[in-house]
Amino acid sequence: MCGRFALFHDPAEVARVFRAMWDPVALARWRPAWNIAPTRPAAVVGADADGAVIHVRRFGLVPSWAKDASGAARMINARSETVHEKPAFRSALARRRCIVPMSGFYEWSGPARARVPWFFSPADTGLLAAAAIWERWRPRDSAAATRPDAAEDALETFAILTKPAGDAVAAIHDRMPVLLPESAWRRWIDPAVDGRDAVAAAVLEMSPLAVRRVSPRVNDARREGADLLEAPAESP
DNA sequence: CCAGACGTTGTT
DNA sequence: GTCTGG
């Protein structure tokens, strides 16, 4: 699956790779991150009238009909096998697909007492592109909804699609994010493309991955920094 | 009809 | 065990 990831590439590099423009508000707010956990902001690439645009949205999808945003940490992933039929995901899949640029993502192995983190990154250079869907949520509260700046109360969130693990991931875990090769980026974020077709094409793709064991300091979602990727201290 | 859910993943 | 927060 995919519950934690990193995007520490320079923002300008992210824009260049995805041939996208940063939303100015998003760019001002974004900082490279090595430990992006559910409920935390992440950069995402979406299709706009003007082309590909990078926004900052929160990890963990809150459906538009949710009474409050507190369930955000629960819908962090959507199964590619069933995403088209789930009430919580269906409309997002049809009309609101986006790409999550990643320097890499984490998976854990081992028993609950001693979880071991691993970092997966592109085998070659570059960035990973995870397939995702997003939603816009507004407070039900009518006073907030009628304020002139109601748009500022809107919360944009996303969930990452998953599929059965292949290649490098299978040894560690049984699920992994759906990763898109560059040739599939445009179709994924194009709302004119049927969602189910887009998923069917996306899950066939394989991105060559490198993997390494990293510091268990990453387990704590409050920690941050490049040193989270250091090899763990030797244990006998 | 109304009420209540709506999601994924983990581990021995 | 199960939920919440990061």
Added chain:
DNA sequence: CCAGACGTTGTT
């Protein structure tokens, strides 16, 4: 995803 909390009451 993992880590950490998980409860009520009264009083200042």
Added chain:
DNA sequence: GTCTGG
């Protein structure tokens, strides 16, 4: 919002 269960 939209579907399922009673």
